[in-house]
Amino acid sequence: xxxxxxxxxxxxxRMAATLVAKAIRRKPNLxxxxxxxxxxxMLYGELIRxxxxxxxxxxxxxxxxxxxxxxxxxxxxxxxxxxxxxNFFSHINLSPQRTFVPDGMTQDIHRHCHEYxxxxxxxxxxxxxxxxxxxxxxxxxxxxTSSLASRTREKALTEQTxxxxxxxxxxxxxxxxxxxxxxxxxxxxxxxxxxxAFGPKKAxxxxxxxxxxxxxxxxxxxxxxxxxxxxxxxxxxxxKLKLRxxxxxxxxxxxx
Ligand code: GLP
Numbered sequence: 001x002x003x004x005x006x007x008x009x010x011x012x013x014r015m016a017a018t019l020v021a022k023a024i025r026r027k028p029n030l031x032x033x034x035x036x037x038x039x040x041x042m043l044y045g046e047l048i049r050x051x052x053x054x055x056x057x058x059x060x061x062x063x064x065x066x067x068x069x070x071x072x073x074x075x076x077x078x079x080x081x082x083x084x085x086x087n088f089f090s091h092i093n094l095s096p097q098r099t100f101v102p103d104g105m106t107q108d109i110h111r112h113c114h115e116y117x118x119x120x121x122x123x124x125x126x127x128x129x130x131x132x133x134x135x136x137x138x139x140x141x142x143x144x145t146s147s148l149a150s151r152t153r154e155k156a157l158t159e160q161t162x163x164x165x166x167x168x169x170x171x172x173x174x175x176x177x178x179x180x181x182x183x184x185x186x187x188x189x190x191x192x193x194x195x196x197a198f199g200p201k202k203a204x205x206x207x208x209x210x211x212x213x214x215x216x217x218x219x220x221x222x223x224x225x226x227x228x229x230x231x232x233x234x235x236x237x238x239x240k241l242k243l244r245x246x247x248x249x250x251x252x253x254x255x256x
Contacts, residue, residue: 003247005238009198013042029060033129044088065101066140067181078168102180113152126190137218141181150183193229200236207240
């Protein structure tokens with residue numbers, strides 16, 4: 001686990017975008033796992049800027065999103081497909097047929113989830129998985145007590161997550177109760193994970209995920225089992241980390 005503390009969210013987003021851009025230049029057909037929520041927006045903004053100003057080419061890139069609300073059609077204003085379309089996909093030169101988001105309207109959940117897993121494998125696995133973190137420690141929509149070996153499946157959202165995400169809907173009642181999400185096992189199978197977290201509200205959960213015990217009560221703590229997981233956080237989100245001085249030392253002495 002590598003913890004990188006940056007002064008501000010734009011600094012953190014630029015660092016994450018630089019890592020993604022380098023990976024795409026090294027491997028043009030990169031398989032990129034994507035997240036929604038407000039946290040990755042600046043990263044997407046920076047990648048869009050790199051595409052426009054520096055010719056970063058997404059033509060051969062494949063993307064897999066972590067999750068989707070069950071029961072929302074792709075054009076629903078709060079669907080994650082629409083979120084990705086508006087905030088990222090429509091601004092770069094990805095091939096639409098290589099952008100995958102779980103289908104919240106699927107009539108056969110079990111089969112769809114299996115096919116999603118198979119598709120990831122058939123593309124060679126996810127090279128870099130972008131992650132945010134929920135205030136309850138969830139990654140994707142893997143709520144506390146999710147199996148650490150779980151694969152793409154249906155999950156029920158906690159009331160806390162529904163309330164946190166109500167800002168994207170007209171009313172709390174409109175927030176779906178269920179979703180489809182890659183599992184923690186799916187996320188752990190990616191070659192590299194980049195988790196971004198900003199702001200004081202994430203400080204407790206970042207500390208629990210990085211320095212606490214591995215527990216399904218804090219699903220992001222499962223990343224301690226990942227061989228290449230980076231937490232890129234801003235100062236307020238780093239505020240509760242006990243080994244902060246050590247992380248800064250490692251970063252300062254890391255030739256990469
Ligand atoms: C949602 C998404 C998560 C995301 C989380 C945090 O629940 N399913 O993938 O990490 O929101 O959202 P935010 O970045 O807005 O804090």
